[in-house]
Amino acid sequence: MKKIFFALSLAVVMLGLSSCGTVGLVGAVYTGYTEPAAVTCNEVGSKVATAKTVSVLGIVAVGDGGINKAAKAAGITKISHVDVKTTSVLGLFTTQKYFVYGE
């Protein structure tokens, strides 16, 4: 009985933490998907850059996922669109990678 209670508690904690690490779709065991983050009227440019943020255990979250930083890294001045790829394992280790496209 104690074991079942412990397992259930662990599952609840993991699911609880998973919501700290990700926004949007959440897979309890593994999450990995790409979705649009922003679109403009500009045509798809010839430059791409990435920016990344990382969350560990839903306790520590670091990184600069700013579009400005990514755009600067590739010399982009006209942004066409931004995609974001989210990956998460057990909701404990989550990364969000932003792909900024433009000219």
Place this chain on the structure above:
Amino acid sequence: MKKTLFLLFAFCGISLLSYANVNKRYTMRPRTQDQLYFLLPTQLPSTQKQLPLEFDMTYLTSDSCVTVRANFLSSEALSIDSVQLINAHLQHSVDSVVVLYVEKEKKAWLHRLEYRLPFGTLEQFYQADESFQLLIHGSGHTYSYAFKPKHWKKEHEEISEILTIITKNKWLK
């Protein structure tokens, strides 16, 4: 309990391993006249006990060259003269290196560079059995980076596969 946790982690490991393919290393976007391929950032270890260099590659199928953008740290702000790629059989120098920016990061200087490599030359370097060495020359210093032999096999296989995908889809609209 231990068994349950072990099975859970084993399942996670298996699902992650099964996902380990080249598709997660690049993105492709169709454009009006061509296709845009972006090879995600990769770390290239230093051979001089410095921090690794990180580079990404962008390729437009209408172009003959690949654009490489790289970050590296040095103890002083450099004036970059050239970038050189060498292996046992090939040597390629790039003199027209664009410095996108130089920033102070803690005690070091972060340089963001952009240079172009012919697609064919890149293919040749990645088809080789041993890693290329990337040399950055600037302000009288040379910074050297290369993949470690144990990592090269995977890198060489995956990037070669991506370059094959690009070549085979190059003329498709």
